Amino acid sequence: MRYETIPTTCSYCGCGCEVLLQVLDGELIGVLPSKASPINEGSLCIKGWNLHEFVVSERRLRKPMLRKGGSLVETSWEEALDEVAGRLAKIKSESGPDSIAALSSAKCTNEENYLMQRFVRAAIGTNNVDHCARL
Amino acid sequence: MRELLKTRVAEMLREGRVDGVVGLIESHGEPLPYLFTADDTAALERISTGELQGRLAELIPGVVRYPLGKILTAVARKHPDKRFGVMCRACDERVVFGLFQNLQLDPDKVEILGLPCKEELARACSCPAPAPRSAIVDQPSREAWDRADLERIDAMALDERFAFWVEELGRCIKCYGCRNACPVCFCDVCTLQDDGLVKKGEIPAELPAFQLTRAWHMVGRCVDCGLCQEACPMDIPIRTIYRKVRSIVGELFDYFPGERDGGKSPLEQLGDGSFPIQ
Numbered sequence: 001m002r003y004e005t006i007p008t009t010c011s012y013c014g015c016g017c018e019v020l021l022q023v024l025d026g027e028l029i030g031v032l033p034s035k036a037s038p039i040n041e042g043s044l045c046i047k048g049w050n051l052h053e054f055v056v057s058e059r060r061l062r063k064p065m066l067r068k069g070g071s072l073v074e075t076s077w078e079e080a081l082d083e084v085a086g087r088l089a090k091i092k093s094e095s096g097p098d099s100i101a102a103l104s105s106a107k108c109t110n111e112e113n114y115l116m117q118r119f120v121r122a123a124i125g126t127n128n129v130d131h132c133a134r135l
Numbered sequence: 136m137r138e139l140l141k142t143r144v145a146e147m148l149r150e151g152r153v154d155g156v157v158g159l160i161e162s163h164g165e166p167l168p169y170l171f172t173a174d175d176t177a178a179l180e181r182i183s184t185g186e187l188q189g190r191l192a193e194l195i196p197g198v199v200r201y202p203l204g205k206i207l208t209a210v211a212r213k214h215p216d217k218r219f220g221v222m223c224r225a226c227d228e229r230v231v232f233g234l235f236q237n238l239q240l241d242p243d244k245v246e247i248l249g250l251p252c253k254e255e256l257a258r259a260c261s262c263p264a265p266a267p268r269s270a271i272v273d274q275p276s277r278e279a280w281d282r283a284d285l286e287r288i289d290a291m292a293l294d295e296r297f298a299f300w301v302e303e304l305g306r307c308i309k310c311y312g313c314r315n316a317c318p319v320c321f322c323d324v325c326t327l328q329d330d331g332l333v334k335k336g337e338i339p340a341e342l343p344a345f346q347l348t349r350a351w352h353m354v355g356r357c358v359d360c361g362l363c364q365e366a367c368p369m370d371i372p373i374r375t376i377y378r379k380v381r382s383i384v385g386e387l388f389d390y391f392p393g394e395r396d397g398g399k400s401p402l403e404q405l406g407d408g409s410f411p412i413q
Contacts (some may be wrong), residue, residue: 001217002156003170003210022206024213028354032296033312033366035199036165036191042199043368122412
């Protein structure tokens with residue numbers, strides 16, 4: 001029998017609210033706003049209060065998907081990456097790098113976001129990079 | 136008080152009187168809700184009464200409070216055979232008594248460790264009764280409920296009062312924080328999530344139906360702990376509404392949720408009360 005709370009930062013937007021993930025016997029059961037955070041002072045918006053849901057959501061993607069014949073089907077990482085790299089290279093050569101934009105995510109780590117913008121700027125050659133946390 | 140609390144929790148666990156104690160632990164630089172167990176004695180060294188340390192203490196006044204009664208309910212539901220201790224300020228104790236009254240916790244399986252609040256703290260919380268009945272240390276205290284807000288609103292003419300509440304409640308962003316933070320909100324099915332009554336995804340919520348529905352559901356429930364108010368990102372004085380609800384229930388039924396001798400909730404009685412709902 002074990003219950004603990006793990007402090008972390010809400011990943012839904014750029015405000016930086018501190019949340020406590022409630023873990024009961026290894027299972028994520030909910031979120032509490034941190035009372036000690038000068039940022040959110042014990043409050044959250046509706047997204048923060050439900051932050052735990054996507055972690056265990058059944059709708060969460062666990063394998064790469066590729067649209068074939070109009071519908072999404074599971075595929076291998078190999079095929080998915082080949083497809084993305086091939087199409088990006090084709091679009092870049094036909095229409096130029098500024099015809100491509102990338103959206104990154106607050107749910108990634110800082111390092112992953114760094115890699116994303118680095119890839120977009122250095123490999124593709126455009127500054128069209130943004131993220132979902134621009135609230 | 137922290138040392139005494141630590142000693143008492145250690146005793147309870149060592150003697151096997153309880154299987155776990157819900158309280159606060161100093162971790163990551165702040166007090167966090169935690170379940171202390173006998174196989175985890177090192178954690179006891181970091182037990183906290185909710186006081187903040189260093190710079191945080193300057194930024195955030197008072198002590199931090201979490202819905203420990205609600206956490207206890209979640210743990211006890213999963214482990215119905217276990218026995219628990221719970222650290223309680225007077226507000227948390229009213230919560231636990233309220234959960235006993237509403238059959239959400241078994242009084243035979245819960246032992247309360249009450250921490251009295253000092254006068255300054257009680258005043259900051261506008262606390263109606265700052266001394267827990269099961270206090271681990273004697274500390275004289277008196278009611279610090281400032282009734283000025285309620286009296287000012289009660290003195291308004293009806294249309295003025297309605298306009299006041301429409302203005303205040305109009306700030307609601309429908310975060311459900313008041314419901315989520317509320318330690319006596321224990322229903323599996325919540326009216327505020329009934330799609331027929333409250334349209335999912337529609338913001339703002341219907342005014343004032345959404346907020347008053349919650350107020351109505353506080354009848355016979357609200358123990359006036361104030362955690363809802365602390366959770367409201369829009370600083371709506373919701374506690375004032377629930378205090379009014381609580382005082383009406385008290386006047387009409389002589390029932391005060393969260394008081395040990397408060398009897399059964401009026402909503403749990405049929406007719407003259409001779410057919411109690413089990």
